[in-house]
Amino acid sequence: MTEDTSTAPAGPARRAAVTAAGGARPDRAAAGGRYRSWIPSWGLITTKHLELRKRRGLLVVAVLLTVGLPVLVLGLRLIFHAVDPKSYGPAGSPSVFQFLCQPMAEFGFIIAATLGATAGTTDLTDGMFRHLVITGRSRLALYLARIPAGLSIILPLVAVAFAMVCLVTSYAGTPQPTSINVNGISVPAQLSQAQLKSWILRHPQQYDQAFVNGGPQVGNGGPQIGPAPGSTPVSRSANPRPVIDRDIATIYGDYTSDETGQLNPPINEMVKIGLWLELDIGIGFLVGLGVGSLIGQRTVSTVLMIVLQIIVTPILAAHVIPYFINGQRVVVGIALDQLRPAGLAGGGAGGPGHVLFGGRGVLNIPPMPTWAMITVIVGWIVGWSVIGAWRMATRDA
Secondary structure (H helix, E strand, C coil), X not given: CCXXXXXXXXXXXXXXXXXXXXXXXXXXXHHHHXXXXXXXXXXHHHHHHHHHHCCHHHHHHHHHHHHHHHHHHHHHHHHHHHHCCCCCCCCECHHHHHHHHHHHHHHHHHHHHHHHHHHHHHHHHCCCHHHHHHCCCCHHHHHHCHHXXXXXXXXXXXXXXXXXXXXXXXXXXXXXXXXXXXCCEEEECCCCHHHHHHHHHHCHHHHHHHHHCCCEEEECCEEEECCCCCCCCXXXXXXXXXXXXXXXXXXXXXXXXXXXXXXXXXXXXXXXXXXXXXXXXXXXXXXXXXXXHHHCCHHHHHHHHHHHHHHHHHHHHHCCCCCCHHHHHCCHHHHHHHHCEXXXXXXXXXXXXXXXXXXXXXXXXXXCCHHHHHHHHHHHHHHHHHXXXXXXXXXXX
């Protein structure tokens, strides 16, 4: 007598029987294409985001160095001004704005690089990389999932800190002055190049004191006060117009540099600075992620990124190395410094960076062309992403 197969178990029991017999589970077979896709799924991204958020110590340090510093400085200034406004000025000012944005960029880059190195090595240090590979997921997807997972943590922190600085500067800062101080001479603020030229023709003696005789110079014995190079006194000239026409571009550059450091930055300048900060932080994370994936050790990767930001970049930006100028320009920090907006440049010499962010740069080396600056920045982003993804794809499980 034969058994009626129509009463065979169905549902979970049937799938268990098939699996025990060595067959493939239908649901896993259907999902195989999804697991092998190089595009990270939303669930994988959220999982990597959760893994980073569980690093409580790292997150606490990131919050303290990005949001904590502006809160502390601006909070104390607000309290002091509220208690004794005669002795303590408003909480916001151009100098405070630059003072807070500069360490925000430096510490933000380091924290972002540390977070990236952590994201690139967390599976190895936790012993989970082999298990992730066994699941059949694409290794490229495993790497790409770390990018939005990490950026979604560090970029909002920087945005909140910078928005706080901008709000205090705009609504609790010093009133916008109508003139600026240039070497002890009061010059009207917010003049166009044509208006500055008219002012010079009307006040030749003040011009000589502010932009020529009072200009700071660097000699063999250090900073000195004397005639600025390329500038000619006009107060004793019978016809100063040709001299002014010749030097007006240089004069106006010096004028805008002094103006930037003494006026509250306008909204468009704040937007440029905010975008530059986010770019700087994003590059730090992506480079740290690539270095961490390549080396496989978080500590070594973090130390290398700190050395790059604190030691290597300042040295290369301060001095021209003979026959190595193009090698200096390959460092991403040099390109970012040239791209630095005028509100953070501190009166540096102008460069091609103004094409994008109004950057005037803080470099003591000749600026590179705009196309070269963009190539260096994009090259570091793409290059280290490719290196990190390649190392994860070829790493032994």
